[in-house]
Amino acid sequence: MNIDELRISYILAMLHRPNDSIIGVEIGTAWGDNAVRMLRARDNLHLTLVDINIQSPLKNAMIEFNHRTKQIQMQSAEAAKLFPDNHFDYIYIDADHTYPYVKGDLEAWYPKAKPGSIFAGHDLDDGDVKKAVYEFFKEKDKRVYGIETIWPTGEIEAPILQKRFGIGNTAFIYKTDWWMIK
Numbered sequence: 001m002n003i004d005e006l007r008i009s010y011i012l013a014m015l016h017r018p019n020d021s022i023i024g025v026e027i028g029t030a031w032g033d034n035a036v037r038m039l040r041a042r043d044n045l046h047l048t049l050v051d052i053n054i055q056s057p058l059k060n061a062m063i064e065f066n067h068r069t070k071q072i073q074m075q076s077a078e079a080a081k082l083f084p085d086n087h088f089d090y091i092y093i094d095a096d097h098t099y100p101y102v103k104g105d106l107e108a109w110y111p112k113a114k115p116g117s118i119f120a121g122h123d124l125d126d127g128d129v130k131k132a133v134y135e136f137f138k139e140k141d142k143r144v145y146g147i148e149t150i151w152p153t154g155e156i157e158a159p160i161l162q163k164r165f166g167i168g169n170t171a172f173i174y175k176t177d178w179w180m181i182k
């Protein structure tokens, strides 16, 4: 397992359940780079992938993981209604980063996390993510953590970026993961 490629909130989720399976969901999956990394890291991760637009790079990347993944093409907040409360061991939000959507995602998915589980997301420094996240957990009097990390572009994303912009896997990006313990 290459820990370098994993986001910190997922490493914490794995540490939290060292021997047990993880029922996870990624909200906003795009081409599946993060999903592939998570699935490779743990054989007993069962991952739901929610995206308003499921594209062929994701479908292709998931072929080898079809037995433990479910793809849902739907608006995030609508997809949340498909699951009972207190269901997930790991929830990762990385969809629309504008304020109303982040707020809507937090409200829709927070009840779906098991008590004590890792509830997390990406891009704390993008758009209005920070404002929405801080407000939501301040109201709940819950502590939120964040850390900035550098990632190489994912293996699915790299050739697509290379073709479109000529940058490919030379593009290293700073991104901030946030997480809290429900």
Ligand SMILES: C[S@@+](CC[C@H](N)C(=O)[O-])C[C@H]1O[C@@H](n2cnc3c(N)ncnc32)[C@H](O)[C@@H]1O
Residues within 6 Å of the ligand: 026, 027, 028, 029, 030, 031, 032, 033, 034, 035, 050, 051, 052, 053, 074, 075, 076, 077, 094, 095, 096, 101
């Ligand atoms: C930043 S990308 C996700 C990247 C992915 N998590 C990764 O790290 O590899 C955001 C994705 O969220 C999806 N998205 C945007 N708004 C959404 C919504 N309201 N509901 C579901 N998916 C949405 C977009 O289609 C896009 O694929």
